[in-house]
Amino acid sequence: MQHIRMGILCLLLCATHSLQAQMDIDALFMGKGQLCTGPMYMHNSWKNYWEGTLKRDNPNLGTVTTQSISLMGMYGIRKNVAVFYNLPYVITNPSAGQWKGQRGFQDGSLWLKYKPVTKQLGKTQLSVIGLLGVSTPLSNYSKDMLPFSIGMGSTNGHARLMVDVIRNKWFATASMTYVLRSNARLDRTAYYTTQMHYSNEVAMPDVTQWNLRLGYRTNKMVAEAVLDNMTTQGGFDMTRNNMPFISNRMNATRVGVHFKQEEVGLKPLTVLAGGNYTIAGRNMGQSTTLYAGLAWIFQFGKNNNTKK
Amino acid sequence: MPQKISFTSSALLACLLLLVGCSKEVTDVSQQFPALNPARTDINAGTWKTILLTAPDEVAVAAPAAPTGPDYTAQINEIKSVQAAMKANDKEALQYWSAGAVLRWNELTRQLVAKYNLPPVNNADGLYPAPDANNPLAYPYFPFSNPPYAARAYAYISAATYDALVACYHYKKLYNRAAPYNVNTTVQALVPTSDLPSFPSEDATVAGVMWEMMKLLFPGEQAFVQNKINEHLQSRLASGANVRSDLDAGYALGRAVALKFVARARADRAGQAAGSLLIEDGMRQATIARGEVPWISQESPKRPGMLMHFGRVRTWNFDSATLVAIRPPAPPSTNSPQFKQELEEIYNFAKNPSREQIRIAQFWADGVGTYTPPGHWNAIACEDFVSMQLSEVRWARNLALLNTAMMDAAIACWDAKYTYFNPRPFQMDNRIKTVVGLPNFPSYTSGHSTFSGSAATVLSYLNSKRQSDYEAMAQEASVSRMYGAIHYRSDCEQGLVCGNRVGGFSVERGKADGAGL
Numbered sequence: 001m002q003h004i005r006m007g008i009l010c011l012l013l014c015a016t017h018s019l020q021a022q023m024d025i026d027a028l029f030m031g032k033g034q035l036c037t038g039p040m041y042m043h044n045s046w047k048n049y050w051e052g053t054l055k056r057d058n059p060n061l062g063t064v065t066t067q068s069i070s071l072m073g074m075y076g077i078r079k080n081v082a083v084f085y086n087l088p089y090v091i092t093n094p095s096a097g098q099w100k101g102q103r104g105f106q107d108g109s110l111w112l113k114y115k116p117v118t119k120q121l122g123k124t125q126l127s128v129i130g131l132l133g134v135s136t137p138l139s140n141y142s143k144d145m146l147p148f149s150i151g152m153g154s155t156n157g158h159a160r161l162m163v164d165v166i167r168n169k170w171f172a173t174a175s176m177t178y179v180l181r182s183n184a185r186l187d188r189t190a191y192y193t194t195q196m197h198y199s200n201e202v203a204m205p206d207v208t209q210w211n212l213r214l215g216y217r218t219n220k221m222v223a224e225a226v227l228d229n230m231t232t233q234g235g236f237d238m239t240r241n242n243m244p245f246i247s248n249r250m251n252a253t254r255v256g257v258h259f260k261q262e263e264v265g266l267k268p269l270t271v272l273a274g275g276n277y278t279i280a281g282r283n284m285g286q287s288t289t290l291y292a293g294l295a296w297i298f299q300f301g302k303n304n305n306t307k308k
Numbered sequence: 309m310p311q312k313i314s315f316t317s318s319a320l321l322a323c324l325l326l327l328v329g330c331s332k333e334v335t336d337v338s339q340q341f342p343a344l345n346p347a348r349t350d351i352n353a354g355t356w357k358t359i360l361l362t363a364p365d366e367v368a369v370a371a372p373a374a375p376t377g378p379d380y381t382a383q384i385n386e387i388k389s390v391q392a393a394m395k396a397n398d399k400e401a402l403q404y405w406s407a408g409a410v411l412r413w414n415e416l417t418r419q420l421v422a423k424y425n426l427p428p429v430n431n432a433d434g435l436y437p438a439p440d441a442n443n444p445l446a447y448p449y450f451p452f453s454n455p456p457y458a459a460r461a462y463a464y465i466s467a468a469t470y471d472a473l474v475a476c477y478h479y480k481k482l483y484n485r486a487a488p489y490n491v492n493t494t495v496q497a498l499v500p501t502s503d504l505p506s507f508p509s510e511d512a513t514v515a516g517v518m519w520e521m522m523k524l525l526f527p528g529e530q531a532f533v534q535n536k537i538n539e540h541l542q543s544r545l546a547s548g549a550n551v552r553s554d555l556d557a558g559y560a561l562g563r564a565v566a567l568k569f570v571a572r573a574r575a576d577r578a579g580q581a582a583g584s585l586l587i588e589d590g591m592r593q594a595t596i597a598r599g600e601v602p603w604i605s606q607e608s609p610k611r612p613g614m615l616m617h618f619g620r621v622r623t624w625n626f627d628s629a630t631l632v633a634i635r636p637p638a639p640p641s642t643n644s645p646q647f648k649q650e651l652e653e654i655y656n657f658a659k660n661p662s663r664e665q666i667r668i669a670q671f672w673a674d675g676v677g678t679y680t681p682p683g684h685w686n687a688i689a690c691e692d693f694v695s696m697q698l699s700e701v702r703w704a705r706n707l708a709l710l711n712t713a714m715m716d717a718a719i720a721c722w723d724a725k726y727t728y729f730n731p732r733p734f735q736m737d738n739r740i741k742t743v744v745g746l747p748n749f750p751s752y753t754s755g756h757s758t759f760s761g762s763a764a765t766v767l768s769y770l771n772s773k774r775q776s777d778y779e780a781m782a783q784e785a786s787v788s789r790m791y792g793a794i795h796y797r798s799d800c801e802q803g804l805v806c807g808n809r810v811g812g813f814s815v816e817r818g819k820a821d822g823a824g825l
Contacts, residue, residue: 056429059608098606098734100658100741100793140663144670145743183332187670190687192422192677196338196415198687203332240447241429242677243745 025211026222026258027127027164027173029115030076033301036270037073040293042066046278046285049147052237053282062096064147064285068106072293080115087138090150099148102141106151109135111158124167129175133158143202144186146244147285153184153246154204171224172214179207184246193247194236202247205234213258222260226276229253238283248283255279256289268297337691338415343406345500346699350823353701354478357821358471359624359708360568364478367564369557371483372507375491383551384492390545391496398546405543406499409514410469410703411690416518416536417465418679418686420526424453425677427611427748434609438582444528451526455755456618456718458680460578461525462707463624463715464569468517470708472565473701476513476558480505489548499547508558509550510700515540516562524570576622583616591616595729601642603731603750614749619723624712625813634809636724636802639752642731650796651740654733658740658793666743669792672756672785673744681756681785682714685763688781692771705823706770713762713814717807721758724806725750733793744792753803754795757786761807762814769815770825782807 030036045065048057067090074084086109093101111133119126136155143153162175181204190198208231215224235249256276264271273292278284354364361367373379394402405412428448430436437448444450451457487506489497504510515537522533541559544550550558595602605611623631640646657665674681689710693703730752733740747755764782768775786804789795 096608098738098740098742098746100661100743142663142666142670142743183334187667188673189337189671190679190684192419192679196419196422196679197334198337198339199334201334203334239423239426239677241426245677 025160025162025173025175025228026213026224027115027129027162027171028217028222029080029082029113030074030297031299032076032078033299034076035073035298035300036075036295037071037298038270038293038295040068040070040072040272040291042068042070042289042291044068044287044289046287049285050281050283051240051242054240055286060097061094061099061147063094065093065095066150067091070293072295080118082113083111084113085110092148092150094148099145102145102148102150104141104150105138106141107135107156108138109133109158124165127164129162129164131158131160131162133160142187143184143246144188146246149246152181152204154181156181166217169216169218171217172212173224174213175209175211177209177211179209181206191245193245204247205232205249207232207250215258220262222258224258226256226258226274227254228256228276235283244283250284251280251282252278252284253280254289262297270295270297339404341407341411341694343403343499344408344411344700345697346502346702347697348699348702349502349504350477350699350701351481351504352477353474353699353705353823354481356474356701356705356823358474359467359712360572361471361475361565364475367475367561369475369479369508369561372485372553372557375485375488380491380551380553383553384488384495386552387488387495387545387548390542391498391548394546398542401539402498402543402546405511405540406547407694408700408703409511409540410473410700410707411694412540413465413469413514413518414462414686414690414707416533417462418683420522420529420532421453421458421461421683422677422679424449424451424526425458425680427452427454427676430609430611436611441527444526449528453526453680454614455674455680455682455759456581456615456621456722457578459682459711459715459718459759460573460576460621461521462682462686462711464525464573465518465521466704466707466711467624468521468566468569469514469562470701470704471568472513472517472562473510473704475565476508476510476561477701479508479557479561480510483507485554487549488551495548497548499549501549504699506550507554508561509544509554510558511544511550512541512555512558513562513565514700514704516559516564517566518562519559520563520566520570524573572622578618578621581615581618581621583612585612588613588616591726591729599641599643600729601731601736603729604735605748606732606734606746607748611748613726614747615722616726616749619719619726621715621719623716623719625716625810625817630813631720631723634720634806635727636753636806639728639730639796639798639802642736646798647796650798651733651736654790654793654796655737655740657791658733658742661743661791661793665791668784668788669744672788673792674756675745675747681759682711682718682763684785685710685714685759685767689763689767689770692767692774696771702823705818705821709770709814709818710763710766712817713766713811714759716813717758717762717810718755720806720810721753721755721803722749724753724802725755728752730799733796740793742793744789744794746794751795752799753806754786754789754799755803756789757782757795757800757803758807758810760785761804761809762811763807765808765811766814766818769818772825 047063068088070088072086088106090106091103113131115129117128157180160177164173183201212227213224232249254276258274260272262270275290278286439448439450441450485507488495592602674684732751760782764778767778786800
């Protein structure tokens with residue numbers, strides 16, 4: 001067996017209004033008793049967006065930028081079981097117009113990751129991984145100022161199934177996710193979607209995601225290309241020249257890259273970085289995202305992770 | 309360690325299950341309204357003073373057949389066959405419409421206002437296309453139901469409904485034909501019963517008004533409106549409250565009365581309210597000549613000011629001389645220390661608004677894509693009217709008083725806005741960023757404050773035990789525009805004062821119309 005110390009797993013991929021702070025989308029685990037934690041900075045911006053399916057820009061918004069600083073961490077309970085968390089602080093801003101950007105603690109998330117199956121088939125190793133997560137607003141931010149609201153305000157349950165294959169350090173990881181979303185609450189008592197609703201509650205359509213990653217990984221590093229899609233199961237399109245609304249049908253397909261290197265200068269130090277670009281969307285910005293993070297690995301208890 | 313795993317995983321699983329368990333159902337206030345069961349029938353409402361009708365029998369309604377004989381029996385059998393064939397969706401429709409005709413059509417008007425309350429996007433040349441009433445379904449859709457347009461729509465619909473129902477109640481008393489569930493005991497009453505005569509049908513009268521008014525106000529929605537009318541009238545047959553001839557007579561009466569209001573609307577100068585860039589430039593030059601900083605659109609590309617001649621539209625409850633007499637005094641000069649102080653105040657609100665200030669700003673924002681501030685006040689009023697158990701005619705009368713006041717408020721406010729042509733805070737200091745949309749028209753006075761002042765005054769008359777609540781709401785709506793960083797204190801305070809005065813004229817109408825409280 002290879003040793004398993006793999007460093008941090010978290011990757012904030014879905015940055016735009018982060019329907020979910022999308023922790024751990026790769027197949028890696030921590031060693032038992034290891035905590036890997038650190039800050040991540042993310043910068044996301046878009047000038048063009050899809051109003052329903054119509055692509056446009058808006059000189060009254062200019063370029064809309066979302067930045068986040070997160071504290072992420074993952075703890076290895078066993079070599080095939082881990083929990084991890086993400087606590088993001090988000091700042092939004094337009095480059096034009098009079099709208100005030102917003103800032104605040106967005107949605108915290110907590111995940112459990114479990115790898116029940118690892119099979120060696122000749123030189124190929126196959127793993128099946130299951131993940132369960134919850135995310136919920138950490139502050140009472142306004143949900144009614146899209147695209148400047150820092151989040152959507154729903155509490156979400158995430159269920160993800162992942163398959164990973166690796167052969168001679170080349171790997172492929174594919175995952176499917178279902179995001180169950182609770183109702184969100186507005187500051188007003190009536191709103192229009194495709195009809196009037198006399199309530200402050202908004203039924204949030206669920207979301208499905210798939211994610212495909214191809215790349216090269218060793219014990220110390222990962223380099224991969226990512227193709228990713230989120231599709232809202234329901235919701236409605238923004239009407240012409242309207243503002244976005246939290247229960248819009250928000251879809252996006254993105255391509256990106258991700259890198260990670262452990263033991264950078266110091267043995268416990270990991271750096272990671274990446275980015276992605278939206279190639280197709282609906283009711284969302286055509287965003288470019290860049291991120292970089294640092295993580296430090298702490299060992300709790302007896303270190304028995306380096307033995308074969 | 310295994311315990312730890314099982315603890316963590318069961319905690320997560322529990323959270324997930326909680327989520328799965330919680331449904332996406334949303335409790336909608338409007339769906340909870342009970343069937344209308346008026347405390348009083350207002351059988352003498354035919355004597356109440358109308359708004360445009362010269363007399364309650366100005367539109368003739370022929371006497372109905374007596375509730376005996378084969379024709380009437382056939383109509384009773386129609387009800388029975390409709391009741392026998394009811395499916396789940398028919399029962400749902402019956403329950404929906406049983407809350408009241410005036411209420412439901414007010415809600416549907418709010419829905420259409422929200423749907424159409426979207427400013428047109430500019431053309432490639434940077435100019436903004438104007439919606440065309442003759443081609444409503446071509447972009448930009450007609451109408452752009454912004455707050456003045458919406459105020460006018462609510463007012464015409466409410467006023468026409470009121471006059472039509474006064475006429476309807478006049479004939480009810482005159483012909484005194486009992487409702488089918490009272491005539492024939494084998495007809496099931498699926499709504500609360502009453503001894504109010506059923507000919508002509510008050511529901512059909514309202515529906516007839518809506519058909520004519522909606523054709524004028526939302527001409528691209530005729531299929532939607534026709535569907536709702538069919539559902540509404542069918543629900544009245546199914547309820548056992550009306551026979552076919554009640555509906556036919558009411559529907560014809562409603563349409564005929566509405567046409568008087570359509571004629572008024574076509575001549576009320578709203579059609580010329582849009583103005584032009586030339587007119588706007590004249591206003592700007594006049595403002596500069598007075599030594600003041602003129603308003604400039606902050607949109608990109610610059611959008612012509614909204615409805616710059618709406619201040620010339622014909623009022624309901626006072627005349628044009630009075631409009632000038634109640635015009636708010638000039639705002640603080642843009643060069644004055646008071647202006648700078650008020651600007652500074654808004655800068656401070658904008659710099660770091662509290663969550664509570666943002667909540668208040670958004671609660672009252674009623675901006676793009678909503679039913680507008682007049683719609684918000686209709687929603688507030690209707691919730692209270694439901695609990696007051698009003699008759700249909702009193703529902704209409706209360707909403708007519710409320711909505712003619714709010715249209716007058718729009719006129720008075722827009723008159724002030726384009727008389728003074730005062731700049732918005734963001735124009736004077738572009739560090740003043742907003743948490744609600746920045747309206748594209750001059751600042752002084754605040755539309756929200758004027759609407760809210762007029763509405764609170766009228767509602768306080770109609771439902772005096774909530775007077776202090778209405779006043780507090782108007783105050784909060786007014787100050788919400790300062791929290792939103794789009795209005796100065798003078799805009800809000802003077803808007804409220806003017807709105808209160810405008811509302812007073814509607815209260816005078818109400819005190820003189822013979823309806824009492």
